[in-house]
Amino acid sequence: MIFLKIRLTEGPNESEIMKKLIVVITATITAFSWISLHAGPDSDQAAFEKYFTSKFPDTPVSDFINGVYSIDKPSREQWEEIEEFPPYELAIDSGKAAWNKPFANSKTYADCFENEGAVRGNYPYWDADRKEVVTLELAINECRVANGEEPLKYNKGKMADISAYMSYQSRGQKINVVIPDDPDAMAAYERGKEFYYSKRGQLNFSCFDCHGSGSGNLVRADKLSPALGHTSHFPVYRSKWGGMGTLHRRFGGCNKQVRAAAFKPQSQIYRELELFLTYMSNGLDFNGPGARK
Amino acid sequence: MLRKTAVIAFLTPLLLLGSVSGSLAIADEAAITKGKKVAFDRKKGNCLACHMIDDGTLPGNQGPPLVAMKARFPDKEVLKAQIYNPLEKNPNSIMPPFGLHNILSDGEIDAITEYLLTL
Amino acid sequence: MFKKVKTTAVASLVATIMTLGLMSYANVGIVSNAIASDGFESSWAAADEQRKMAAKLGFEWRDTKKLLKKAKAANESGENEKAMKLVAKAHEQSNDAIAQQERESSAWQSRVPK
Numbered sequence: 139m140i141f142l143k144i145r146l147t148e149g150p151n152e153s154e155i156m157k158k159l160i161v162v163i164t165a166t167i168t169a170f171s172w173i174s175l176h177a178g179p180d181s182d183q184a185a186f187e188k189y190f191t192s193k194f195p196d197t198p199v200s201d202f203i204n205g206v207y208s209i210d211k212p213s214r215e216q217w218e219e220i221e222e223f224p225p226y227e228l229a230i231d232s233g234k235a236a237w238n239k240p241f242a243n244s245k246t247y248a249d250c251f252e253n254e255g256a257v258r259g260n261y262p263y264w265d266a267d268r269k270e271v272v273t274l275e276l277a278i279n280e281c282r283v284a285n286g287e288e289p290l291k292y293n294k295g296k297m298a299d300i301s302a303y304m305s306y307q308s309r310g311q312k313i314n315v316v317i318p319d320d321p322d323a324m325a326a327y328e329r330g331k332e333f334y335y336s337k338r339g340q341l342n343f344s345c346f347d348c349h350g351s352g353s354g355n356l357v358r359a360d361k362l363s364p365a366l367g368h369t370s371h372f373p374v375y376r377s378k379w380g381g382m383g384t385l386h387r388r389f390g391g392c393n394k395q396v397r398a399a400a401f402k403p404q405s406q407i408y409r410e411l412e413l414f415l416t417y418m419s420n421g422l423d424f425n426g427p428g429a430r431k
Numbered sequence: 432m433l434r435k436t437a438v439i440a441f442l443t444p445l446l447l448l449g450s451v452s453g454s455l456a457i458a459d460e461a462a463i464t465k466g467k468k469v470a471f472d473r474k475k476g477n478c479l480a481c482h483m484i485d486d487g488t489l490p491g492n493q494g495p496p497l498v499a500m501k502a503r504f505p506d507k508e509v510l511k512a513q514i515y516n517p518l519e520k521n522p523n524s525i526m527p528p529f530g531l532h533n534i535l536s537d538g539e540i541d542a543i544t545e546y547l548l549t550l
Numbered sequence: 551m552f553k554k555v556k557t558t559a560v561a562s563l564v565a566t567i568m569t570l571g572l573m574s575y576a577n578v579g580i581v582s583n584a585i586a587s588d589g590f591e592s593s594w595a596a597a598d599e600q601r602k603m604a605a606k607l608g609f610e611w612r613d614t615k616k617l618l619k620k621a622k623a624a625n626e627s628g629e630n631e632k633a634m635k636l637v638a639k640a641h642e643q644s645n646d647a648i649a650q651q652e653r654e655s656s657a658w659q660s661r662v663p664k
Contacts, residue, residue, distance in 0.1 A: 342532060343527075356492050357493065
């Protein structure tokens with residue numbers, strides 16, 4: 139601007155100024171499109187992780203997979219005691235039995251999933267052919283249906299048991315969600331992201347209001363857990379449920395508590411939300427199943 | 432004669448005022464009691480989820496403690512507006528818009544306002 | 551689409567109010583009951599249409615469907631006034647949910663950590 143002004147007072151011809159202006163404008167546009175191209179999931183993830191590591195500097199990043207216990211010493215001690223006789227053990231056992239029991243056509247889950255079911259680290263993923271997000275629970279039911287079995291209900295029960303067994307088999311695998319460079323995949327990621335940050339329901343809360351800016355605060359006597367690591371340990375045994383529940387059961391519960399209508403488990407939007415939220419924890423470990431209050 | 436009229440003219444409004452303010456005080460008392468109840472009720476205001484208030488047990492700490500309200504909110508309407516729709520002041524507020532979304536009725540919001548002004 | 555829903559809602563509301571007004575004037579029990587119930591049906595349908603709109607946007611509230619169910623039950627047991635109140639409440643919830651979506655479509659980005 140200053141440069142142009144000086145030139146103007148010197149009185150150059152107008153077309154020369156126009157040319158310079160066009161050059162400047164083009165350069166600016168190019169710079170901006172470069173930035174927006176690179177401000178994708180990758181930099182989202184870095185900023186997300188940094189948000190929580192700065193907010194809770196005493197928590198090592200690898201520990202965020204332990205939910206509220208990663209930021210709350212007193213309840214952590216109780217929880218560690220619980221983990222000595224984990225309440226999800228029954229679910230793992232019954233999931234293992236289901237894993238080994240042949241379907242009516244004498245095939246088993248092992249015909250659908252390799253590595254003795256230790257495949258948690260492959261989910262969720264973007265299926266480019268189907269143009270949709272595939273989660274572990276969706277794949278479990280697709281395996282059943284392909285083998286002539288009835289699909290299971292998604293929130294709890296047998297589904298949670300099998301998912302618990304497979305998660306247990308997969309403990310220690312890295313969360314490594316990939317968003318391919320594909321407009322449909324990017325759109326799915328963006329929808330999940332928008333869902334996470336949008337206020338919903340009569341009480342007008344976004345997920346981030348409680349698990350981001352509100353994380354660490356008390357709602358009555360309960361501390362709100364940070365969103366980093368939020369999907370690492372599902373399915374989960376929750377004392378309040380008196381049993382196991384899948385990740386989408388938790389999504390539904392969190393929607394309802396702000397008086398928003400819950401979506402169906404494994405609905406498109408919940409799978410896209412899972413894609414986004416799991417991507418945000420890339421680099422951390424899967425450590426399911428878990429136990430929570 | 433003239434003096435008598437003057438005295439009556441002087442006294443009447445005072446008497447009137449006295450009786451009006453008397454009934455106002457009773458209404459206030461009822462509103463304050465109701466306001467506290469609505470504010471503490473988990474299914475209604477549930478203000479304790481986020482604010483320390485008065486003798487309320489197990490308060491959360493997402494919002495500031497509601498203390499010295501009369502000094503800090505000399506204009507009642509400003510206080511009412513914060514409860515009715517906190518988004519007006521802060522579009523990112525996590526405080527629910529109790530009036531805008533009909534979580535509480537106007538009467539309930541008035542009552543809570545009266546109650547808060549006693550703190 | 552938006553406009554249309556709103557217009558029918560307003561029209562049915564006006565119709566209902568007029569019907570109620572006539573009812574109290576003429577005080578003809580059985581006949582007016584049928585008319586009021588007719589107004590209920592169209593108001594209920596308009597409120598449900600608005601709920602579906604909020605759901606399509608992904609912003610339906612938890613209790614709206616319940617309110618509509620209760621309204622239907624109240625109407626069936628002859629409590630027309632209560633039924634109409636519940637319908638109005640449900641309709642307003644969906645209006646608010648749709649307004650919320652409009653607000654959020656530009657507000658959500660400000661919350662993303664940078």
